[in-house]
Amino acid sequence: MYPEPEYSRPWLKLLAQKGWSVPLWPKEWGGTGWSPLERFIFEHECAQAGAPLVHPMGVRLVGPVILRFGTQEQKQEYLPPIARGDNYWCQGFSEPGAGSDLASLRLQAVREGDHDVNEVFFDDVRVPIRQRIGAEGQGWDCAKYLLEFERGAGIYSPRLRSGFKRVGLMLQTLDSKTDSIHSKAQLVRKFGEVSTDLDTFEMLELQTLMSIGSSASLGDVSYILKLRASRLKQSIGDLGVVAMGEQALRWTPGPARLQTADELQLLTQTVLGDYLNSRAYTIFGGASEIQLGIIARAACTTD
Ligand SMILES: Cc1cc2nc3c(=O)[nH]c(=O)nc-3n(C[C@H](O)[C@H](O)[C@H](O)COP(=O)(O)OP(=O)(O)OC[C@H]3O[C@@H](n4cnc5c(N)ncnc54)[C@H](O)[C@@H]3O)c2cc1C
The missing domain is CATH 1.20.140.10 (Butyryl-CoA Dehydrogenase, subunit A, domain 3)
Known part of the structure; x- marks a missing residue:
């Protein structure tokens, strides 16, 4: 679906050097300020040139959630490394029994995965409060907001x-x-x-x-x-x-x-x-x- 990190990360770093890695974000956090049409043209040129896809988890999914729900400290901590391509994010929603019916999730904490792409089990994971995005109990709002990006904002x-x-x-x-x-x-x-x-x-x-x-x-x-x-x-x-x-x-x-x-x-x-x-x-x-x-x-x- 997406290129392996060995292809997508160097590409993201190259884009970052040009200031093009996070076009959707506000300019103060590295966005380009492009109009939707300019974004489309950029995607078109990348596709025509056979450039790898940018892995969307940090740039297109998690980044916008932090921008909207994160504290200023969280923005400062997480957004610049995403924009530079220094880290690699995943999203862990789906569970046995809660795929389509995401609302019946039982997981109560989320952490970055390792490798074994389809099944990661979390037991007694402790996440520092300062890493929680949004207010306590607001996780579902954050998740739904992220899915708006996963389901559409990609320019297909x-x-x-x-x-x-x-x-x-x-x-x-x-x-x-x-x-x-x-x-x-x-x-x-x-x-x-x-x-x-x-x-x-x-x-x-x-x-x-x-x-x-x-x-x-x-x-x-x-x-x-x-x-x-x-x-x-x-x-x-x-x-x-x-x-x-x-x-x-x-x-x-x-x-x-x-x-x-x-x-x-x-x-x-x-x-x-x-x-x-x-x-x-x-x-x-x-x-x-x-x-x-x-x-x-x-x-x-x-x-
Ligand atoms: C390539 C790939 C990458 C993925 N990446 C991630 C990821 O990064 N993070 C993550 O958390 N998850 C990820 N997933 C998991 C994905 O989100 C789930 O597989 C998906 O939501 C479907 O859930 P399920 O597999 O439990 O199937 P089920 O929910 O059990 O669905 C089985 C079938 O029943 C149908 N169905 C279920 N409910 C209804 C309904 N109410 N009305 C009509 N039909 C229904 C479904 O359409 C499907 O055909 C990924 C999956 C794939 C294939």
Whole structure:
């Protein structure tokens, strides 16, 4: 989903040197003061250049929560190292029995994880009071605020477009007798459908960004963006794998290395990696069914 720290941290440090690591934050804490459109253009250029994704936990999720709920001392302690890429954050919400139904969490304290990415158990962890963000009992408000960022404020379409471009390149390598069970004409038609969906999504995202002005939070529309981006990510991944046909079965995981692999091999690895990655999109940050429930309730409230 996100690049390993060995790739994303050096990239964040490079961005920090330019003053571009935390564009969403207020200028006094290192923000760029860019308009939403400027942020979009920056993301677009990074995606086109194949730059790694910035790991969002500190910069995009935890940082905004500290900015809103943290004390001045906490801001001074935590925000500069996040902006410099000196530390690495995770968020530990989900529990057996409390994934989608986050409100039934039993955990009473939170700490940074180690490695073993999916299961971390916390027993008798003691957290100094000065590290608690927000007032006592306000943890749920902080968590919900963070999720607004996880579910929407990420600007999805530039990365979706670069993934889609790779699928287009993959299609170009096929002759009319493809390895796929689908004919090239069928694949091209599907490509057209996904292309239209992507254009529509990009317009929605741009329209949303333009409408929020300088606010960092998207509010309820974040659920719609998360839902649609997840579906698009999977449509693009599915199309890439179908186009690859049986080549997809021969793929072996591992970092794609430009200097050793020929271009098609690299493309195959990346498209398949995108596909495997796409499976998680309809689960993390709240499964699609949960987003649909929230959107339905929001629609009923506004009627
Ligand atoms: C790649 C990845 C990264 C993740 N990263 C993190 C992380 O950094 N921190 C963290 O805390 N967690 C993380 N998670 C966990 C993630 O948030 C949960 O997996 C997710 O919320 C779903 O919870 P669950 O797995 O318990 O499934 P369940 O909640 O048991 O859901 C199972 C199925 O039932 C459906 N369902 C459940 N309730 C309803 C309902 N009310 N209405 C309709 N359908 C429903 C769901 O949509 C799903 O299809 C990550 C997960 C993945 C896959």
